[in-house]
Amino acid sequence: MPHRILHLSDTHAGATGRDQHDVDALAALDGLLHDCRHLPNLDLVLVTGDVADDGSAEGCAAVRERVGSFAASRGIPHVYTTGNHDRRPGFTLALGTGHLDDSGADVGVMLDGLDGPGGSEGERAAVSMVGGLRVVTLDSLVPGAVHGVVSRRQLSALRGLLRDPAPAGTVLALHHPPIHTQSAPWMRPGGLHNRDELAEVIAGTDVVAVLCGHFHLQLGGQLAGVPVWVTPGVVTRIDLTAASDVVRAVRGAGATVVDLGGPFSPSFHVLHARDAEVGQQVYVADPAGFRDGSAGTGE
Numbered sequence: 001m002p003h004r005i006l007h008l009s010d011t012h013a014g015a016t017g018r019d020q021h022d023v024d025a026l027a028a029l030d031g032l033l034h035d036c037r038h039l040p041n042l043d044l045v046l047v048t049g050d051v052a053d054d055g056s057a058e059g060c061a062a063v064r065e066r067v068g069s070f071a072a073s074r075g076i077p078h079v080y081t082t083g084n085h086d087r088r089p090g091f092t093l094a095l096g097t098g099h100l101d102d103s104g105a106d107v108g109v110m111l112d113g114l115d116g117p118g119g120s121e122g123e124r125a126a127v128s129m130v131g132g133l134r135v136v137t138l139d140s141l142v143p144g145a146v147h148g149v150v151s152r153r154q155l156s157a158l159r160g161l162l163r164d165p166a167p168a169g170t171v172l173a174l175h176h177p178p179i180h181t182q183s184a185p186w187m188r189p190g191g192l193h194n195r196d197e198l199a200e201v202i203a204g205t206d207v208v209a210v211l212c213g214h215f216h217l218q219l220g221g222q223l224a225g226v227p228v229w230v231t232p233g234v235v236t237r238i239d240l241t242a243a244s245d246v247v248r249a250v251r252g253a254g255a256t257v258v259d260l261g262g263p264f265s266p267s268f269h270v271l272h273a274r275d276a277e278v279g280q281q282v283y284v285a286d287p288a289g290f291r292d293g294s295a296g297t298g299e
Contacts, residue, residue: 009213
């Protein structure tokens with residue numbers, strides 16, 4: 001049972017449409033979606049966090065309008081997770097559970113135990129089905145921090161959910177990657193801090209892929225034998241040809257087509273939007289921000 005996902009992340013649209021570095025985030029998203037208009041056989045559009053650069057409902061709504069229009073034209077759902085730049089109240093106001101069908105209706109079901117007291121301040125972890133594929137979004141947001149953590153409450157709910165396999169397996173989506181590369185020492189402290197706990201929960205289950213964002217670059221690996229993919233950012237990409245003592249962001253929107261269920265499943269095809277300013281430097285930052293939680297890189 002094949003499925004094809006257009007995987008986006010890090011749209012970083014502020015209430016004004018721009019990010020904190022004055023990049024026109026909505027223009028970057030519009031350009032990317034325009035260049036993706038001919039992609040065939042998509043079943044889902046997934047956005048793995050940092051939807052709004054300033055955590056605002058307005059930023060989330062602007063992204064939802066554009067991604068939702070793209071999805072509606074194809075009759076497919078669109079799904080969102082929180083990121084470290086997002087704020088749960090704004091995310092919830094604009095996106096609800098984060099699982100929307102082609103008409104924009106909220107079709108997500110909050111994970112067991114996460115739909116009680118707390119309202120919009122509560123963790124946004126939910127599940128929906130897409131043609132037999134179970135799509136689970138986890139909330140790795142730690143308010144005020146760059147790194148991520150999946151709470152024990154979420155992990156417990158996920159463990160219970162995964163006891164019953166889905167017809168086409170399960171995709172997990174979250175913002176913070178549980179993998180890193182040694183060539184970028186800022187990644188490990190800025191990624192998912194309880195990766196081993198997540199690994200223990202998904203080991204031996206029907207999870208076919210873990211899809212993440214946050215690092216603004218493409219990166220693949222494994223967690224408990226499950227393929228993990230980090231898609232490049234929409235608003236900017238991180239240039240790993242820079243010296244290891246800096247984080248350099250350049251212009252150039254990217255995305256991934258994820259193919260599941262075929263002979264090479266999962267496979268990941270990176271797309272780069274056409275942009276006259278691609279490669280131009282946006283900022284150079286001290287990676288210490290990933291270690292001390294000051295968000296010094298703006299990621």
